[in-house]
Amino acid sequence: MSETSAVPATPSSATSPAPPSGRRGRTGTAALSRAERRAIGLQVAAALVWVPQAGLLAHAVAGIADGAGMSAALLPALGLVLLGILRAGLDAAGGRLAFRFARAELSRLRAQAAHALMRRSPVDAGRATSGLAASVLAEQAEAVVPYLARFRPARFKATCVPLVLLAFVLPVSWAAAFVLAFAAPFIPLFMALIGWRAKEASEAQLVEVGGMNAFLLDRLRGLATIRGLGAVDATARRLRADAESLRRRTMVVLRIAFMSSAVLELFSAVAVAMVAAYIGLHLLGSLDFGSWGHRFGLGEGLFVLLLAPAFFDPLRELAAAWHDRAAGQAALAALEQLAEPGRPVVGGDVPVAPVPAGGGAPALALESVSFRHAGTDAAVFDGFDLTVAPGEHVALFAPSGAGKSTLLALLAGLAAPEAGRILIDGEVLTALSADRLRARMAYIGQQPHIFAGTLGSNVALGRPEVDAPAIGVAIRAARLERVADARGPAPIGEGGRGLSGGEGLRLALARLAAAPSAGLILADEPTAHLDSGTAGEITEALLELARGRTLVVATHDPVLAARMDRIIRLAPNGEIAP
């Protein structure tokens, strides 16, 4: 644990997204919701308006051909226009509804994944890297919208609209219906075959995009180290190779998408041409079969001919949206993976009211605590016991890897012990009590995270009760006045760029100073990597702030340890050394 900072640890802040509704499965898009059903229903209705339109058109042309004159076509033309307006309206309304539904669903899935990420323990090594999480949540997740707004309505239209049109063609000519019905299954068949390849290619492409984003973000963060090691060229080469590989994968996805539409166009063009040839020959009297024993006229023939291309329209639409399916499903899978619960922090769901100052210094007790990190066999603690009196200052003094940071994480409820109990002020740390108890703690990590912003905003961290005078007091308590005077309102760079290590730690102490309700301070090696003079100043400031509070400090610094009331020596196997 290294990036948490000295703030009262309240993961379930007011800004946390609500827990997922559980209305559906985790990526739950299998069943249709009411909003989606309505959107699809409107789009299907819009497609079916073509049936009366085709009927009117065929009737008007047949009338003109029979010598009824242009005036007989006026009424059908008016009907055609009105139906056209209705069709456009239904289509637009259905499209808008589907888009709105898709955006709402995407927000829900994003909130669900963000919630799961937030709930995942910082000691869980399986947690997605921040680059990957940012890439999935911000970029890849967008592929869910065309999948829900375009592909799914298109799939429903492709299953029901052709059947309805067939029901209108069949009474006129079973031969024309047969040609359409025969050609139709080839299209989904070939598209499915191509689709499997498309899905694979699209998933590989998404993995590549995610990997490249994660790589880029990590390298940007470590730019100074890369420069220091003279690895700029190697990093640039790797990035270029990644970009080239991504280009190749994108081309594969596009090639497959083009191929699927070519297959569709081929089958639909052949089928429509066959229907047209059949109708023409039938009208000329050269082909007598296929019309239930009677010869259909120009009107009926034209009606069937107009329905034939419309029969393939939904399939064409499905083919156009086919690529959305692969990308959308891959994005849903990525979001689902982010939403995996993993190893959660204890609690994290219970809203906590602000804790009034002066709650007192709590006592601590660990009773037979056992813990091992996920994916490791060796237990860091096995039946570990410890008690700390209220207001006591203790040092966890141990060599590297003995479990000091893990112990602090357990005390903060950032991970649950496998066995045993942790009591804070006599209250067992459980999912129900953790948020409340955490609101009385402050945590100073080895490298406090510093956000891009002013010094003051970094001290306040959005806490409404930390106003300008409180920030001033906190800055003085942490002995940061010199930095504050020099900086004024100038922003600090992200990650503390422009601040020294000691100043960064003092900023963490200022955050602590602005949290008077935190009766328990957990500090993880606050003097590590500092020169002895700065370490001494940090020690003094910490001790001053910890007056009247319980303090647990993990350290290998004998000078800091000597200033505590008690030193607890941890052996490398996580036991208290004699």
Ligand SMILES: Nc1ncnc2c1ncn2[C@@H]1O[C@H](COP(=O)(O)OP(=O)(O)OP(=O)(O)O)[C@@H](O)[C@H]1O
């Ligand atoms: N997230 C993690 N996943 C798996 N193993 C971990 C994880 N964090 C720590 N460990 C392992 O658990 C053991 C205790 O680690 P911990 O960080 O608590 O030690 P520490 O005493 O704080 O060390 P240091 O002084 O170097 O910070 C080590 O063997 C470490 O390799």
